[in-house]
Amino acid sequence: MDEPLKGQVAVVTGGARGIGRGIALTLARAGADVLLADLLDEALAQTAKEVQELGRRVLTCKVDVTQTAQIDGMIARAISELGGLDILVNCAGVISIHPVAELSERDWDFVMDVNAKGTFLGCKAALPHFLMQKRGRIINVASIAGKEGFPNLAHYSASKFAVVGFTNALAKEVAREGITVNAICPGIVRTYMWDRLSDEWKNEGESVEQSWQRHQLALIPQGRAQTPEDMGRLALFFATMDNVTGQSVNVDGGFTFH
Incomplete structure (x- = not known):
């Protein structure tokens, strides 16, 4: 079986279920050992079991992605216990549904903190290691809502627009350091x-x-x-391409065009 990621280590936040699980399993099938980070104990254990059944090493880590110390600890565990870090997937995300007139400051902060700040903290924690080894793959999970607004999801769209912009800017910062930064924009999964x-x-x-x-x-x-496995295939593409960076690619069955 072709294993283009054999010997590599991936960290996947939000890896317990849904899109994160689909990405983690795809990377594991391609040869990567995986640290799965999430707050969902039962789902985390089940996905870890599936990764293990593929013959890969796996760690689980309960992580609140809005907390710097927990994110730093997650990255440190991957490096110390799995022997390195090659791929970071920032997939942890939340949503709530409110028109702006009824949107509370608390809801705004919660969605922005997890979706946008969590992505920033993950990247910041991984960058020193990637810069030191002159190689790394960062894959952020945005959304088609990060390219087009949807009613009652203004705060969610704002958080995902932030991820798209952050991805492009960071990619340009580290483009000559052997690090690529790209985003997946799922459609309806x-x-x-x-x-x-x-x-x-x-x-x-x-x-x-x-x-x-x-x-x-x-x-x-x-x-x-679309399926979580569709997102996994794009993640694998980003993880194996040296000259694709700064991109936010839709996987949405033709729903959007930009």
């Missing part, structure tokens, strides 16, 4: 977040499942949702 949105946006008398199916058909030109 059946995760916990989209179940919440399907529930919020269902029509009268419509079930969550019916709402989900309607949104797939209405919003996606291909008529089908």
Whole structure:
């Protein structure tokens, strides 16, 4: 089996379920050992078991990505216990649904702290190691909501626009240091977040499942949702390409074009 990442170490925040899990498993199948970081104990243990069954070394780490000390400790554990760090995937994210007129400062801060600040802290913690070894791959998970606004998700869109801009700026800072920085912009993926949105946006008398199916058909030109595994394939592409950096690439079935 082709293992382009054999001998490499990846850290994946938000790695317990959904897109983070899909990325972690894809990187593991490609040969990488993985540190999975999340706050969800049961899901974290299950995904770690799946990584282990692929024959890879795996660590789990309970991490609040808004806390500098916890992020620093996560990176230090990967380096000391897995022997290095080659790939950082910042995937931890949260969402809430409110029109701006009803959006609390607390909700704004929570979404911005996890999605934008968490990405910044992860990158900042990994950069000294990447700069020292003159090589590294940073993959941030943004969203198509980081390129186009959606009603009742202004704060979420703001956080993901921030990730897209931060990704491009950081890529230019470290472009001559052997470090690439790119972002994945998922479209409509059946995760916990989209179940919440399907529930919020269902029509009268419509079930969550019916709402989900309607949104797939209405919003996606291909008529089908994307998967966590789709995001994993793009992450693997970014992890193995030396000359692709500063990009924020949509995986959305044709939903957006920029």
